[in-house]
Amino acid sequence: MVRFGSKAPQMHPNPTATLLVNLAARGVGAKFPAERLQAYLQRHGIETRVEFPDSPLAMTRAASRAANRGDALLFVAGGDGTLRVAAEGIERSDTALAALPRGTVNVWARETGIPRGLRAAVDTHLGGQSVAIDLGVADGHRFLLMAGIGFDAAVTRDVSKALKRRIGDLAYVVQGARMLPAAAGQSVRWVAGDSAHEARVTMMVLSNTRLYGGRVRFSPGALADDGLLDMVALAPNSPGAALRVSARLLLGRLRGDSAVLDAAVPELVVETPGLPVQLDGDYAGVTPMRFGLRPRALLVRVPAGPLPPIIGGPSS
Secondary structure, X not given: OOOOOOOOOOOOOOOEEEEEEOOOOOOOOOOOOHHHHHHHHHHOOOEEEEEOOOOHHHHHHHHHHHHHHXXXXXXXXXXXXXXXXXXXXXXXXOOEEEEEEOOOOOHHHHHHOOOOOHHHHHHHHHOOEEEEEEEEEEOOEEEOOEEEEEHHHHHHHHOOHHHHHHHOOHHHHHHHXXXXXXXXXXXXXXXXXXXXXXXXXXXXXXXXXXXXXXXEEOOOOOOOOOOOEEEEEEOOOXXXXXXXXXXXXXHOOOOXXXXXXXXXXXXXXXXXXXXXXXXXXXXXXXXXXXXXXXXXEEEEEEOOOOOOOOOOOOOO
8 A cells, every 4th residue: 555644845835736647557557546645745735636548649638738737747657658648748838747657667767766656756756856858759749768660669569568567568578589580670761960871770769868678778878958869770780790789788888889870860860661660668650750859848857966867968
C-alpha cells in the first residue's frame, strides 16, 4: 500500500496542478491511489485536478487544458510513451512536466534522478526545480528521449504488449533475439543540413538524451538542451563487424568504430521510404520522415541541487 504522510517540501504560494493517470500503463492499474495523492497535494496548498485519459490523443488534450488553465505542474503517472504525448500538450507553456514513473522502462526518470517510489517522486517534484529542455519533433509527433529508425523500431512495432506487462523492458530483448537472425542492413539515404549521405545501415538513433532502453548509451555526451540531436547509425558490413559493434555498444565505446557513423545535427531527413520509426519506445510509422527539435520548448521538473548530466547545454 502506498502511504502519504503529512510533510513535503513546498513550492510557491497557491500553485495549481493536474494529475494525469494512464490506467493502461504497466504498474498503474485501477488501484492507483489517485484520490489520496490529490488529497496529499491539496494538504500542501496545491489545488489539484485528476483525469484519466483513455487514449494518447485524450492525454495530449488533457495536458493542453492544464497548460491553458495555467497549472504550475502536470503530474503524469505512466511510462515514457505517456510522458511523450503529455509533453505535446504543454509545449511552450509555463506548465512543467512532473513524471511519476510507472511504465515499462522509465528512461526519463532514470536520466533525471526521479525516484520510482510514488511518495518519493511527488516530494522530489514539490521540492525540485523547473528547467527548459528541447522537445524532439518527427513529422509533427513529439519525443523527449530519442527516435529510432530501422531494426529497433521493428522490434518496438512487433513486441507483445502482454509480454511487456509480464517482464517489462526484457520483452524488447526477447523480441529482438527472435528477429535478429533476419536482421540485415539496407541502403539508407538521409540529408542533414546541406549534406546528403547514403550507407547500408542496420539502425539509426537520434538522441536528445543518453540512456537507450534503460540499458545502453548510444550518445553518452548528449544534452537535452543544446538544440542538437546526436545521430548514431550502425553500419556493419560483415557478421564480424556486427558482433564488434554490439560489444562496443554494450561497453559504451561506439565512438571511433569504422562501422559507426555519428554527428550532431539540428535537423535530419530520412528519405528512404518504408523504414519503421519508434519514438520513446512507441511505434510511430515509417519513413520518409523529418526529425528536428523545438529548442527549450518544454519545462520539466527535476530534483533540486545540481542539474542532471543530460541538462547543461549552452545558455540561450
